[in-house]
Amino acid sequence: MSVFPRAIWHARGFLPYHVNELHKRYGSVVRISPNELAFSSPQAWRDIYGHRKAGEEEFPKYDGTYKIFPHLPTSIINSNRQDHSALRRQLAHGFSDRSMREQEPIIGSYVDLLVSRLKEAVQKNSSQNLREWYNYATFDIIGDLSFGDGGFGCLASSDYHPWVQLVTQTVRQSGIIQGLTHAGLGGPFIWASRMGLLADNKHRSIVHEKVAQRVESGERPDFLEGLIRKRGELNLDHGHLAMNASLLVIAGSETTATLLSGATFLLLTHPEILKKLEQEVRSAFKSDDEITLSSVGNLSYMLACLNESLRRYPPVVTGLPRVGPKGGAMVDGHFVPQGTVLSVFQWAVNHDERYWTEPEKFAPQRWLGDSKYKGDTLDAMQSFSVGPRNCIGRNLAYAEMRLILAKLVYNFDMTLSESSRGWLRDQKAYTVWDKPALDVYLKPVAR
Numbered sequence: 001m002s003v004f005p006r007a008i009w010h011a012r013g014f015l016p017y018h019v020n021e022l023h024k025r026y027g028s029v030v031r032i033s034p035n036e037l038a039f040s041s042p043q044a045w046r047d048i049y050g051h052r053k054a055g056e057e058e059f060p061k062y063d064g065t066y067k068i069f070p071h072l073p074t075s076i077i078n079s080n081r082q083d084h085s086a087l088r089r090q091l092a093h094g095f096s097d098r099s100m101r102e103q104e105p106i107i108g109s110y111v112d113l114l115v116s117r118l119k120e121a122v123q124k125n126s127s128q129n130l131r132e133w134y135n136y137a138t139f140d141i142i143g144d145l146s147f148g149d150g151g152f153g154c155l156a157s158s159d160y161h162p163w164v165q166l167v168t169q170t171v172r173q174s175g176i177i178q179g180l181t182h183a184g185l186g187g188p189f190i191w192a193s194r195m196g197l198l199a200d201n202k203h204r205s206i207v208h209e210k211v212a213q214r215v216e217s218g219e220r221p222d223f224l225e226g227l228i229r230k231r232g233e234l235n236l237d238h239g240h241l242a243m244n245a246s247l248l249v250i251a252g253s254e255t256t257a258t259l260l261s262g263a264t265f266l267l268l269t270h271p272e273i274l275k276k277l278e279q280e281v282r283s284a285f286k287s288d289d290e291i292t293l294s295s296v297g298n299l300s301y302m303l304a305c306l307n308e309s310l311r312r313y314p315p316v317v318t319g320l321p322r323v324g325p326k327g328g329a330m331v332d333g334h335f336v337p338q339g340t341v342l343s344v345f346q347w348a349v350n351h352d353e354r355y356w357t358e359p360e361k362f363a364p365q366r367w368l369g370d371s372k373y374k375g376d377t378l379d380a381m382q383s384f385s386v387g388p389r390n391c392i393g394r395n396l397a398y399a400e401m402r403l404i405l406a407k408l409v410y411n412f413d414m415t416l417s418e419s420s421r422g423w424l425r426d427q428k429a430y431t432v433w434d435k436p437a438l439d440v441y442l443k444p445v446a447r
């Protein structure tokens with residue numbers, strides 16, 4: 001009957017949990033606002049987000065979430081269908097297998113730097129906030145792959161680059177703004193954005209500078225190269241280039257660091273699982289330099305731990321709203337009229353008893369064919385979404401997560417600090433999580 005309850009749940013950071021409760025009570029499709037439906041099923045993933053048959057229209061993204069500030073240039077995440085295909089084609093070069101092989105030394109060098117900086121840091125204080133360290137590493141990697149120039153220098157200085165700090169503020173701020181915009185209360189924020197008063201404004205002015213330097217520096221094999229080379233054809237002025245650069249950095253770093261924080265917390269609160277993982281990693285390698293992007297591909301228990309962490313703690317925790325296309329469409333067996341806002345909430349579908357045995361339990365063995373979990377519907381989880389607008393960085397994310405986790409588990413014995421025991425409890429979730437510090441005691445493994 002009213003847009004307000006949904007808007008308030010969203011702005012307070014508890015909407016994903018609320019939608020989960022609603023699905024438990026009412027089933028796999030729930031009206032969460034007068035014009036908005038939440039679905040929870042593998043079929044809904046395919047129907048809402050998947051590739052369409054010839055002649056069918058892709059479900060457009062919902063402007064109320066993706067274009068809150070209509071005065072700003074668009075990027076790959078919120079461009080219309082035609083612009084999106086062209087942008088995605090250009091960006092795809094930087095994410096190909098060949099590019100990944102070229103990027104391997106860059107990624108490896110930052111992960112080694114992470115381990116050596118941590119070894120120095122634990123000599124002074126054995127308790128370290130791993131949330132920050134994961135952010136330093138993933139922002140440096142993505143910064144380097146986007147602009148070169150030593151990433152953001154976070155690991156080198158063991159501190160945040162001002163841009164990175166602004167990104168984390170922007171993510172939180174935009175979650176609150178999105179919630180209120182759903183209730184038609186976005187006006188003051190649009191005004192504040194036009195006046196340059198939001199964290200996002202400062203963030204964008206730094207990106208503009210970085211992109212200008214990158215354009216000046218000429219050719220290099222990074223994510224932006226494809227866009228810079230074709231910017232005339234793609235109609236990308238400086239504002240559009242900067243918007244895309246900013247999106248790549250946010251999408252590629254915060255998400256991966258979030259999953260690593262979640263995986264670390266879940267492993268450290270399940271000592272028997274951590275032990276199994278330590279056995280796998282420490283018996284697979286004789287020395288640290290044997291741990292590479294390709295060799296970590298053989299660690300099947302670790303992959304199961306990462307997938308289970310993606311399920312229990314999905315980095316993109318909320319729904320990614322689309323709109324019912326012209327003439328309406330069928331979603332999971334229900335007709336939805338044109339213009340209805342539709343989404344699958346990751347937290348909800350990942351904890352839905354219809355698809356998971358003991359959904360609240362952290363059980364990596366469900367990804368390894370354990371008979372207790374044989375009834376699980378593994379494709380209910382789509383952490384990277386599906387279809388033409390799914391995550392372009394999925395392979396890169398897995399590569400980074402596997403390498404970083406393997407190196408940490410190989411080099412350190414880790415124990416959770418008492419201060420972080422309740423880390424996951426009551427955590428606020430906007431589009432991504434508002435994570436508290438993750439304090440962990442690290443003891444270098446003697447060899």
Ligand code: HEM
Pocket residue numbers: 076077088142247248249251252253255256259314315316320383384385388389390391392393394396397
């Ligand atoms: C665990 C890590 C990650 C997760 C869970 C994740 C998840 C997602 C999801 C759910 C989407 C769809 C967004 C939507 O429908 O609006 C997406 C899109 C995207 N992701 Fe990721 N992502 C991760 C890592 C990365 C990395 C490392 C990059 C590299 C830069 C990246 C770049 C992108 C881009 C550019 C898009 C937009 C794609 C498009 O619209 O065509 N992501 N991601």
